[in-house]
Amino acid sequence: MKIKKFLVWIFGSIFLISTTILIAQQIPTECEIIVEGAKMAPVKLSHEKHATEYKIDCKICHHKEEDPTKEVKKCSVCHGLMGGTEKAPDAPKNMLAYHKNCIDCHQKVNTEQGKAAPTKCNECHKK
Numbered sequence: 001m002k003i004k005k006f007l008v009w010i011f012g013s014i015f016l017i018s019t020t021i022l023i024a025q026q027i028p029t030e031c032e033i034i035v036e037g038a039k040m041a042p043v044k045l046s047h048e049k050h051a052t053e054y055k056i057d058c059k060i061c062h063h064k065e066e067d068p069t070k071e072v073k074k075c076s077v078c079h080g081l082m083g084g085t086e087k088a089p090d091a092p093k094n095m096l097a098y099h100k101n102c103i104d105c106h107q108k109v110n111t112e113q114g115k116a117a118p119t120k121c122n123e124c125h126k127k
């Protein structure tokens, strides 16, 4: 009985530790958002700063995938360049989704908190 409990504990811990390591490897620090066929220059996002320094909850950008134990997908998996994809036919196109997510928040923090987050085209789409 005791041994069984101990084994459950041991395997439980190994599982927890290994999933934690797996997650830590998955979360990007810097992203260059490259979308195939895009006309504008790729946009850089400091994923780490947004999540850690600016303390933005994962789910604000990642929908319900806020649970980091679940697989987190790239936006472009659903938000295609021209519209939704096979995975999510109802998803608004890439530009609308990103612009709504990124620019809306930047405008908000700039007016409400006096920040200087980028809102002009060439501040994000840097050549």
Ligand code: HEC
Pocket: 026, 027, 028, 031, 032, 033, 034, 045, 047, 050, 051, 056, 057, 058, 059, 060, 061, 062, 068, 072, 073, 074, 075, 076
């Ligand atoms: C400011 C918005 C924002 C926040 C906050 C954010 N992410 Fe992201 N994350 C993104 C974007 C945008 C991408 C896609 C980058 C790309 O297309 O290359 C991404 C990509 C990822 C990826 C890689 C997906 C892949 O297949 O390449 C993981 C994992 C991830 N985020 C996890 C998280 C977790 C966990 C949190 C919370 C701690 C979080 N993100 C917070 C915007 C955000």
Ligand code: HEC
Pocket: 061, 062, 063, 073, 074, 075, 076, 077, 078, 079, 087, 088, 090, 091, 092, 096, 097, 098, 100, 101
């Ligand atoms: C699994 C598919 C999927 C992924 C991955 C996904 N989205 Fe979405 N997204 C949708 C669907 C479907 C909708 C439309 C229905 C809704 O609002 O939930 C949507 C709607 C949105 C909207 C609302 C647009 C509006 O006009 O109100 C924003 C903003 C958005 N997504 C941003 C993102 C960002 C940023 C990412 C990546 C960090 C992302 N999405 C990843 C499927 C997805």
Ligand code: HEC
Pocket: 043, 044, 045, 046, 049, 050, 054, 056, 060, 061, 098, 101, 102, 103, 105, 106, 109, 114, 115, 116, 117, 118, 124
């Ligand atoms: C919920 C709010 C929020 C969202 C969503 C968000 N940002 Fe930001 N962003 C900020 C804040 C806050 C700053 C810091 C501004 C300052 O310090 O003056 C910032 C700064 C930046 C900066 C300049 C400084 C840095 O960290 O590199 C870039 C570039 C940037 N964001 C890109 C993006 C992109 C691209 C997206 C969408 C994928 C995005 N952000 C989504 C809040 C947000």
Ligand code: HEC
Pocket: 033, 034, 035, 037, 038, 039, 040, 041, 042, 043, 094, 095, 098, 099, 102, 103, 106, 118, 119, 120, 121, 122, 123, 124, 125
């Ligand atoms: C806060 C950052 C940000 C600002 C400001 C911004 N964009 Fe974007 N935009 C993005 C991101 C992120 C994507 C998705 C990644 C990509 O396709 O490059 C995107 C996608 C696009 C796309 C679709 C993909 C393509 O290149 O064909 C177009 C077009 C576009 N933006 C044009 C503009 C124009 C024009 C402006 C100024 C009026 C602007 N953007 C301002 C972040 C921004």
